[in-house]
Each structure stands twice: as C-alpha cells, then as structure tokens.
Amino acid sequence: ALPLVKEDQLTGFLLVGAKRSGDPYFSEDLDLLSTLASQAAIAVTNAQLYAEVVLVNEYVENILKTMESGVVAVSVEGKVTLFNSAAERMAGLEAASLRTGPVERLPGALADLIQATLGDGVPRLQVERTLASADRRVTPVVCSTSPFSDAQGRILGAVLVFSDLTRLKELEDERRRAARLASFQSLASGIAHEIKNPLVAIRAFAQLLPRKFGDEDFRENFSRVAVREIDRINDLVERLRTLSTPSKPLQPLDLRGPIEETLELLRVRLEDRRISVERVYDEQLPGTLGEPSQLKQLFLNLFLNALEAMEPGGTLTIRLKGRGNGEAGLLVEVVDTGCGIPEGLPEKVFDAFFSTKPQGTGLGLAICRGIADVHRATIRVENNPAGRGAVISLAFPAAVEMPAEVRG
Ligand SMILES: Nc1ncnc2c1ncn2[C@@H]1O[C@H](COP(=O)(O)OP(=O)(O)OP(=O)(O)O)[C@@H](O)[C@H]1O
Numbered sequence: 001a002l003p004l005v006k007e008d009q010l011t012g013f014l015l016v017g018a019k020r021s022g023d024p025y026f027s028e029d030l031d032l033l034s035t036l037a038s039q040a041a042i043a044v045t046n047a048q049l050y051a052e053v054v055l056v057n058e059y060v061e062n063i064l065k066t067m068e069s070g071v072v073a074v075s076v077e078g079k080v081t082l083f084n085s086a087a088e089r090m091a092g093l094e095a096a097s098l099r100t101g102p103v104e105r106l107p108g109a110l111a112d113l114i115q116a117t118l119g120d121g122v123p124r125l126q127v128e129r130t131l132a133s134a135d136r137r138v139t140p141v142v143c144s145t146s147p148f149s150d151a152q153g154r155i156l157g158a159v160l161v162f163s164d165l166t167r168l169k170e171l172e173d174e175r176r177r178a179a180r181l182a183s184f185q186s187l188a189s190g191i192a193h194e195i196k197n198p199l200v201a202i203r204a205f206a207q208l209l210p211r212k213f214g215d216e217d218f219r220e221n222f223s224r225v226a227v228r229e230i231d232r233i234n235d236l237v238e239r240l241r242t243l244s245t246p247s248k249p250l251q252p253l254d255l256r257g258p259i260e261e262t263l264e265l266l267r268v269r270l271e272d273r274r275i276s277v278e279r280v281y282d283e284q285l286p287g288t289l290g291e292p293s294q295l296k297q298l299f300l301n302l303f304l305n306a307l308e309a310m311e312p313g314g315t316l317t318i319r320l321k322g323r324g325n326g327e328a329g330l331l332v333e334v335v336d337t338g339c340g341i342p343e344g345l346p347e348k349v350f351d352a353f354f355s356t357k358p359q360g361t362g363l364g365l366a367i368c369r370g371i372a373d374v375h376r377a378t379i380r381v382e383n384n385p386a387g388r389g390a391v392i393s394l395a396f397p398a399a400v401e402m403p404a405e406v407r408g
Pocket residue numbers: 301305306309336338339340341342349350354355356357359360361362363364365366389390
C-alpha cells in the first residue's frame with residue numbers, strides 16, 4: 001500500500017497486489033509506484049476541487065437566478081459576462097443575446113453607468129434611471145455600480161445591481177393624488193371667497209338700480225364697478241381653467257424653446273422695467289419630456305413673479321444644467337434680484353390664493369406646481385443663498401432612454 005499525500009495530508013491509498021509474474025517488488029518498481037502515487041494524489045485533489053467549484057458556481061447561479069434585483073457584470077475588456085434573470089425581466093432582453101457581447105448592447109441607461117465605473121474605478125450609488133423595453137414598457141429603476149479587482153488592485157471588471165422602482169413610484173403618485181385631493185378643499189373655499197366678493201359688490205349696485213336709475217353718476221359708477229368686478233371673476237375663471245386642463249401627452253423637447261417663447265412674450269415689459277435677462281446654459285443638456293404650452297404657462301408665471309419682485313434695473317437669470325450627483329435629468333433655476341420670498345413662507349407660496357400682492361390671485365405658483373407634477377418634476381423655492389432675491393428650481397427627470405435594439 002502506498003499513501004496518497006497532498007501537502008502533508010493523507011488523501012488516500014494506492015493498493016497493489018502481488019505481481020502476476022510472481023516476482024518480488026524491486027526498488028525501481030517502488031520508485032515508479034511512488035511517482036504514480038504522487039500524481040494520483042494531485043489528480044484526486046483536483047477532482048475534489050473541481051466538484052467544489054461546480055457546487056459553488058451552482059450556488060451562486062441559484063442566488064443570482066432567484067434575486068429580485070438585476071445583476072449585470074462586465075469585464076474590463078467591455079464584454080458582458082453576467083446578466084441574471086431579474087435583469088432580463090426588467091430590461092426585456094435575453095441574457096443569451098448579450099452574454100460575451102459588447103457592453104454597448106446593454107440598455108443605454110445601464111451601459112453608461114457601468115462604463116463610467118469601468119473607466120474610473122469609482123462606484124456609482126443609487127442612481128435613478130428609466131428602462132424602456134422593445135415593447136415600450138417603461139420601468140423606473142435605481143442602480144448602483146462597483147468595480148472589482150484582483151489582489152494587485154488591477155480592475156478586472158464592474159458589476160451593476162439594479163432594482164425595480166415601479167411600486168415605489170406608484171406609491172409616490174398615490175401620495176401626490178392624496179395631496180391634490182386635500183388641496184382641493186382649500187381651493188374650493190378660496191374660489192368661493194374670490195367670487196363672492198365681486199358678486200356682493202355687483203348685487204349691491206343692482207339693488208339700488210331701480211331707485212337711482214336717473215342718477216347719471218350712479219349709472220357711470222355702476223357700469224365701471226360691474227365691469228371691473230366681472231373682469232375679476234372672468235380672470236379667475238380663466239386661470240382656474242389652466243389648473244384643470246387635462247394634460248396633453250408629453251413629447252421630447254428642448255426646454256430652451258418654451259423659455260425663449262415666454263421671454264419673447266414678456267420682452268416689452270422686461271425692457272420697460274430695464275430688467276436684463278441672463279442665460280446660463282450648460283453646453284451638454286439632457287433631453288426632457290414636456291408639453292410646450294403648459295411649460296410656457298409655467299415659465300410665464302415664474303418670470304412674472306420675478307418681474308414683480310424686482311426694482312427696475314434688476315437681473316433675471318435662467319440656468320439650465322444637468323442634475324449632477326450621477327442623476328440623469330435636467331435642472332432649471334430661475335433666479336431674480338428682487339425682494340426674496342418672505343421669511344418662513346417657502347411652502348405656503350404654493351397654496352392656491354396665497355398672495356402677498358394687492359392685485360395677486362395667488363394662483364401663479366399653484367398652477368406651476370400642478371404643471372410640474374404632470375411632468376414628474378419637483379419644484380422648490382428658496383432665497384438666493386449667494387445674494388438677494390429668490391431662486392425657483394425645477395428638477396425634471398431624464399427623458400426615457402431607448403434600449404440598444406430600438407436605438408439601432
Ligand atoms: N420671485 C419671487 N420673489 C419674491 N416673492 C415671490 C416670488 N415668487 C413668488 N413669491 C411670493 O409667493 C406668493 C405667491 O405667488 P403666486 O405667483 O402664486 O401668486 P401671486 O404672484 O401673488 O399672484 P398671481 O400670480 O396670481 O398674480 C407671492 O405673492 C409672493 O409673496
């Protein structure tokens with residue numbers, strides 16, 4: 001019997017019987033047998049290791065298969081090495097068509113992120129993206145990437161993990177609807193109040209009319225007040241209509257279009273008040289989805305507020321830039337050099353009928369918020385931390401990116 005030894009560990013025995021010739025074992029035979037035994041020991045260990053690797057592989061594959069999150073791995077050469085079933089489901093793509101293919105075959109939203117990490121070795125965390133599959137299904141996802149490297153620290157590839165945000169977005173929509181419903185009540189009471197006042201004035205005059213018909217002054221007064229008050233109601237109704245118009249479908253657009261058209265509308269007023277307009281636009285701007293006439297309405301309300309807040313000679317600055325922090329999307333800032341938002345009011349200014357102006361209806365920003373909602377944009381007001389005036393910022397989500405197949 002010969003021991004099979006691997007790294008001082010006994011892994012088995014090699015048992016040999018008597019020679020068929022009946023000869024004894026000579027020392028050359030023993031040398032041969034011990035060489036054989038040491039080779040056999042290596043082979044046995046390798047077989048054991050192989051079985052272990054297969055097991056571990058199966059284990060990892062099972063985990064990847066049952067995971068709710070999508071997992072994508074790309075080698076440093078830019079080849080897709082892993083695309084699990086959750087990733088298939090969310091992206092509407094088959095792993096078989098991607099595996100060992102170039103990273104560019106991944107949906108654009110994922111390819112960019114993973115390439116960025118491959119490029120600089122820096123992880124990207126919790127980045128929101130939108131996946132569109134060939135059948136036009138749109139899935140919002142949140143992605144994180146991380147590089148992986150060998151013991152010497154050389155980058156071997158990068159892995160991207162992403163999860164479906166659909167349910168979360170639905171909850172967000174539900175919350176918005178609930179908030180809208182809640183504001184409906186205060187809106188209704190505001191409307192009632194706004195219509196009641198002019199009606200009271202008109203009624204008082206109408207009651208006096210039979211008695212005072214002969215009074216020239218009275219007739220003139222009546223005509224003036226009635227027209228003014230009716231105009232007020234008419235104005236209110238007009239603005240309320242924009243609050244309630246069902247939105248038309250959003251289309252891909254360049255926000256500079258509606259911004260310029262709105263500025264053109266206001267050109268005379270801006271010149272009269274010697275307000276200069278500064279445009280600070282990033283060279284590379286992500287696309288957005290929008291409805292042009294609603295966006296014009298939104299910018300009109302914001303620019304009018306800025307105009308009303310400024311003394312002659314002020315500056316209206318419009319900034320357009322990417323959202324940053326690895327987030328796709330567009331940020332618009334409307335900055336003025338006016339009086340600023342009154343202390344402690346930032347949230348109130350969005351309430352319908354909240355106004356600090358004698359002639360204001362207080363519907364401007366309420367309408368803006370409604371339009372922003374339709375565009376899934378968030379709107380915030382704050383005072384300029386770097387000086388005078390207010391900053392209204394709008395964060396638009398990125399336009400949906402088409403998967404590689406659709407992009408062609
Ligand atoms: N750029 C700004 N600078 C300072 N205050 C602002 C600015 N924009 C809005 N506000 C404040 O928010 C309030 C609400 O604005 P909103 O546009 O909703 O109504 P309004 O301008 O008062 O009335 P309307 O828009 O109907 O003429 C304003 O009355 C003002 O106090």
